[in-house]
Amino acid sequence: MIDVQDIHVRFNAGTALEKHAVQGLSLTIPEGQFVTVIGSNGAGKSTLLNVLAGEVLPTTGRLMIDNQEVTRWPTSRRAGLVARVFQDPLAGTCERLSIEENLALALHRGKRRGLSRALHADQREHLRSRLAVLGLGLEGRMQDRMGLLSGGQRQAVSLVMATLTPPRILLLDEHTAALDPKTAAFIMGLTDRVVAERRLTTLMVTHSMRQALDHGNRTIMLHEGRVVLDVTGHERKGMRVEDLLHMFEKVRGQEVEDDRLLLG
Amino acid sequence: MSLIAFLGAIEIGLMYGLVAIGVYLSFRILDFPDLTVDGSLPLGAAVGATLIVAGVPPVVATLAGGLAGGLAGLVTAWLSVRLGILHLLASILTMIALHSVNLRVMGKPNQPLLGVDTVFTPFESLGLSPYWVTPVVLLGIVAAILLAVNWFLGSELGLAMRATGANARMARAQGIHTGWLTMLGIALSNGLVGMAGALFAQIQGGADITMGVGVIVVGLAAVILGEAIVSPRVIVIALIACVLGSIVYRLTVALALNAGFLGLQAQDLKLVTAVLVVVAMVLPGLRRKYAGSKAVAR
Numbered sequence: 001m002i003d004v005q006d007i008h009v010r011f012n013a014g015t016a017l018e019k020h021a022v023q024g025l026s027l028t029i030p031e032g033q034f035v036t037v038i039g040s041n042g043a044g045k046s047t048l049l050n051v052l053a054g055e056v057l058p059t060t061g062r063l064m065i066d067n068q069e070v071t072r073w074p075t076s077r078r079a080g081l082v083a084r085v086f087q088d089p090l091a092g093t094c095e096r097l098s099i100e101e102n103l104a105l106a107l108h109r110g111k112r113r114g115l116s117r118a119l120h121a122d123q124r125e126h127l128r129s130r131l132a133v134l135g136l137g138l139e140g141r142m143q144d145r146m147g148l149l150s151g152g153q154r155q156a157v158s159l160v161m162a163t164l165t166p167p168r169i170l171l172l173d174e175h176t177a178a179l180d181p182k183t184a185a186f187i188m189g190l191t192d193r194v195v196a197e198r199r200l201t202t203l204m205v206t207h208s209m210r211q212a213l214d215h216g217n218r219t220i221m222l223h224e225g226r227v228v229l230d231v232t233g234h235e236r237k238g239m240r241v242e243d244l245l246h247m248f249e250k251v252r253g254q255e256v257e258d259d260r261l262l263l264g
Numbered sequence: 265m266s267l268i269a270f271l272g273a274i275e276i277g278l279m280y281g282l283v284a285i286g287v288y289l290s291f292r293i294l295d296f297p298d299l300t301v302d303g304s305l306p307l308g309a310a311v312g313a314t315l316i317v318a319g320v321p322p323v324v325a326t327l328a329g330g331l332a333g334g335l336a337g338l339v340t341a342w343l344s345v346r347l348g349i350l351h352l353l354a355s356i357l358t359m360i361a362l363h364s365v366n367l368r369v370m371g372k373p374n375q376p377l378l379g380v381d382t383v384f385t386p387f388e389s390l391g392l393s394p395y396w397v398t399p400v401v402l403l404g405i406v407a408a409i410l411l412a413v414n415w416f417l418g419s420e421l422g423l424a425m426r427a428t429g430a431n432a433r434m435a436r437a438q439g440i441h442t443g444w445l446t447m448l449g450i451a452l453s454n455g456l457v458g459m460a461g462a463l464f465a466q467i468q469g470g471a472d473i474t475m476g477v478g479v480i481v482v483g484l485a486a487v488i489l490g491e492a493i494v495s496p497r498v499i500v501i502a503l504i505a506c507v508l509g510s511i512v513y514r515l516t517v518a519l520a521l522n523a524g525f526l527g528l529q530a531q532d533l534k535l536v537t538a539v540l541v542v543v544a545m546v547l548p549g550l551r552r553k554y555a556g557s558k559a560v561a562r
Contacts, residue, residue: 053437079439092437094430097423104420105427110439113420 002029002052002169002201007061009047009225021047022058023225029169034195034202034216038209038244040252044225045205049173052203054078065168080110083167085158085175092158095147099138099157102146103127106161130160134190152183156190163194170195172204176211188215209241209248219244223251265522270515271395275467277514278402281507282460283479284486285413288506289453291487293417294429294446299355300340301483302476303362304333304454305461309471310366312462313375322383326462333458334451336362341450345443359476366473374472375465382466398467405463406507409456414500416452425449457483478534485537486510488544516540 009022022044029035039045050056051063054075063071065081086092093102104118107127124142132139134156138149146154155175162170172191176184192215195202206212212219219236221229221244228251231239265273283301290298308329315325336358343354367373387397416422427435428442428449435442457479465471490509496502520536521528528536 055433075436076439076441079437084437091431092434094427094434096430097426101423101426104423105435105438105440108420108424108438113424113440115416115419115421117418118420118423119418 001031001064001066002027002203003062003064004028004048004052005062005064007048007051007058007063009044009051009056010059013059021225022051024061025222025226027220027227029201029203029218032199032201033218034200035204035218035220036212036216037203037205037220037222038207038212038248039222040248043222045222046173047225048222049084049171049203049205052169053082053084053171078110080165081168082171083109083162083165083169084171085155085162085173087174087177089151089154089158089178092161093146093154095145098143098145099131099149100124100127100142102157103131103161103164106164109161109165109167111165127164130164131157134160150183152179152187155179155183155187159187159190159194163198163200166198166200168201170200170202172202174205174207177207191215209244213239213241213244221248221251265518268395269518269522271399273514273518274399274511275402277511278399278406278507279460279464279467280482280486280514281406281510282409282456282463283483284490284506284510285410285503286453286456286460287480287483288487288502289413289449289456291484292429292502293426294449294453296341296344296351296429296446296450297355298337298340298450298453299352299480300336300358300362300450300454301457302479303359303366304336304457304476305464305479306366306471306473306476307336307362307369308333308458308461309465309475310369310375310461310473311458313377313465313471314369316377316380316382316466317375322381322385322466326383326459326466329462329465330455330459333461334455336458337451337454338447340454341447345446362476363473366476370471370473373474374470376470377465378469383463384466402463402467409459410500410503410507413452413456414503417499421445421448478537481534481537481541482510482513485513485541485544488541489513492544492548513537513540 004025004027007022007025011019011021025044025048037045037048047056051058054073057072061071062069070078070081100119104123107123128139128142136153136156138153138157149157176187179187188211194200202216204216213236218232220227229247283305286301290296311332312325312329315328316322340355340358343349343357344351349357384398384401387401388394392400417426424435424440425445425448427438427440428445432442464475486509487506488509489512490505493508493512494501494505496505517533517536520526521530
């Protein structure tokens with residue numbers, strides 16, 4: 001269970017550039033829930049994700065994962081609990097390393113690393129079988145450099161990497177935004193599958209209202225660093241994109257100008 | 265070129281092969297442009313030579329030179345990782361500081377090693393001609409270190425180090441302490457260079473405060489030359505390329521200095537080095553461009 005308690009994040013505190021990105025955000029995500037997060041630019045979506053991942057430390061507030069306080073833990077220390085797929089397909093993998101080396105890194109996520117070999121024969125077999133599930137033929141290219149893969153292929157591998165060692169929470173940071181529509185649909189299908197198969201607690205940030213309603217089982221909307229809408233269950237089932245849009249306009253008190261939200 | 269000059273070039277080439285492996289670790293694996301080596305090579309030489317003169321067994325003295333170099337690297341990495349000083353500047357600061365340290369270690373600007381036993385002495389009684397002893401022993405040392413570095417880079421920790429240099433954000437997300445691994449890697453890199461310095465002092469008969477000038481350029485020249493010759497895809501080949509590049513570089517320099525019609529002399533060494541590095545850096549780009557234009561024309 002993830003428990004975000006009254007988190008505040010201030011960037012450049014005390015300067016003219018001060019930004020109060022997250023303003024008292026609280027959120028409890030029970031085990032196995034798949035939450036989708038929407039909100040306009042600057043609403044605090046990425047900051048929330050970075051707080052969960054440890055890239056940004058909150059100014060005040062507490063973050064609990066499985067009743068353990070991790071608020072001040074750096075990224076590397078909480079990596080055993082948190083897995084992440086980045087928006088930029090280049091960010092989540094090492095292009096200079098081979099596919100199998102990338103997977104081997106993920107296999108040891110959050111574990112002690114010693115001087116034993118990074119890749120054993122039986123591990124190779126396991127990794128190959130995990131890649132084969134993608135149906136992209138990558139299992140036959142284990143020694144290829146990651147940089148040779150397309151953006152979609154790299155995101156697919158990133159998803160596999162995120163689930164090799166099951167995390168307590170999976171963070172998806174607009175992970176299909178940089179892909180063409182067909183590839184994005186493939187990656188979303190894959191996401192639904194791995195999340196369901198491994199019953200992963202998941203938080204997905206998206207720019208698309210369509211995506212936010214079609215996937216997962218809870219949707220929250222952020223505005224000015226707070227949760228302004230939180231729908232789940234029955235209420236969410238009957239919701240259409242127009243309803244969400246309407247609520248969005250209401251909280252913003254103005255017409256939606258962001259094309260990306262309408263088009264999604 | 266005479267056989268003696270040839271073997272001399274091979275000797276120095278092998279010794280700088282260790283430097284090249286160190287530079288490969290910092291520049292290529294960790295993506296950390298580290299100039300500390302200009303200070304850590306003479307540090308290793310100073311420590312090694314001083315200890316040998318003091319009666320310490322040469323093998324121990326050589327390892328101590330490596331340890332001293334490693335500590336110097338640790339200082340640079342610490343300045344950069346913990347104090348947030350730009351890596352290039354941090355390494356220059358350490359390098360400058362080491363100049364004083366090296367003078368302190370030796371107590372004078374140079375420490376001759378004449379008439380004392382070195383790591384090469386025990387092998388002289390094996391019946392090998394004296395000119396061959398040093399290159400053969402060096403080849404053994406370099407081969408052993410190359411295999412050890414390759415073994416390390418294939419371990420979980422080594423892979424984590426490679427990820428740190430390739431994509432630090434991703435590495436952290438995988439639970440890798442990128443700061444620690446940078447410190448370990450830069451220490452390892454300078455440890456190899458320090459050891460090379462200790463061996464260098466034993467090859468050329470002493471340590472000298474000026475022997476570090478331009479070491480980084482020579483090391484980099486070896487790495488780049490090796491990559492241009494071999495274009496390696498796996499780590500072990502990349503490491504071999506470092507040593508090969510270093511030897512080729514030495515032979516090229518020896519040839520250039522020997523070619524009377526060029527009119528080059530020993531004092532032109534640094535200039536030749538710099539020109540060679542520029543050529544080696546530009547060449548792969550030109551080759552790609554040429555290959556590219558050919559493909560378009562077809």
